Amino acid sequence: MVVAQGKRRRLSAQDWTTAALDALATGGLAGVAVEPLAVQLGATKGSFYWHFADRDALLVAALAQWEREHTDDVIALVETEPDVPARLRLLLSLGLGVFGDHPDGNGVELALLATARHPLVRPALARVSARRISYLAGLFVELGLAPVEAHRRGLLAYTAYLGHAQLVHATPELAPSGAALRRYVDEVTAMLTSGTEPLPNNGATAARDRRGRRGRPQP
Amino acid sequence: MVVAQGKRRRLSAQDWTTAALDALATGGLAGVAVEPLAVQLGATKGSFYWHFADRDALLVAALAQWEREHTDDVIALVETEPDVPARLRLLLSLGLGVFGDHPDGNGVELALLATARHPLVRPALARVSARRISYLAGLFVELGLAPVEAHRRGLLAYTAYLGHAQLVHATPELAPSGAALRRYVDEVTAMLTSGTEPLPNNGATAARDRRGRRGRPQP
DNA sequence: ACCAAACCATACGGTCCCGTACGGAGGTCA
């Protein structure tokens, strides 16, 4: 929350979109209101309506920035991991918040999900989701699954991610944390990769051998 | 959407809560507004403020009704299936919308999830989620898993359900439907029950009571 | 120093909603 800093500097459009994303994470789409934002930035609406035509223009800018900064960056980060199973595991760890960056890390995403029907939000969300599911499916293809099967697993992985984020947001006391969360990630990873070639890459495939993971879906 | 019916009947509190749930599914929590509701019911605020102290009282009543009608009824319906694996499968089919009751069936739930931080919504949601996860975990215990392991699977099943609902709501074009959806349910069921005893037939294998078997077969 | 553009404050009208005050229409029962 960037409150009015000492120097009453002049504001740029960027300042407004940053504040908008901040408000989005805090108060949802309805929280992105011009007048409160102006107060928070130590300015008035006069400033805002110089930089933007209206509230929608601000939303468009904020959404574009969010869409740019997320997804691509996360995928790029994950791509630095060469081992494919470990990559999936890393992705899940990031998504499920093993590194404790949940509370506000994806607050914007939750807010967007909450107002997914909004005409400006919907397309941005659709692009991001499609990209993510597609990337996940690709991961399972690399693990040796047929495309259709891989897509199903990608879907499951993504919905599990979405639902987990929802659970953490709505009822954090019901979501696992700490060691239980790491165990949970192990479990989910194992189930998602069940029936997959061991892929003799190099080590670092930690935590397999959950007792009898031997399942194979019907052919 | 129950618009003013011909007879200008007098309204009961129940009429208002029903309309509130309707508005909740349509326009979210913010859609539950007294004045629009009054217009929709062909009445005015004067009526509303006779039956309820304020808007919050309406929300409390609506949430209570929703909480009562869901969860318990769904679980009771599922309990009519004696075979445990089939029961899990039926539950997933219901949750993932195989029977095509998604579009508005759980619109209220999505709206509540969207505003999970609201002080009145939060506890209701927490109770429902806890009950569902607990029931799912019990199912996996009946399938022969240890309690901790069963709880993790229950969590995965529930988050997958939540995420799927979210996906259908936000970007239906990315969610499976028809035959692909049935296939997806197969897949998820298989993965969730992997590493489980085949359980040769026979419904009540584990005589684990679980707070008494309630019987209210009402399909 | 000067000027034009960029930037911003103030003030205003409009919309949508909440909640209160109060009085009038219906039923109900003596």
Added chain:
DNA sequence: TGACCTCCGTACGGGACCGTATGGTTTGGT
């Protein structure tokens, strides 16, 4: 039939926002 309690319509004040109009204040180029 008339007193009376239920239920509801009308009217009002207030708050939170959006967007516009208008004129003032910086700022950078010359």
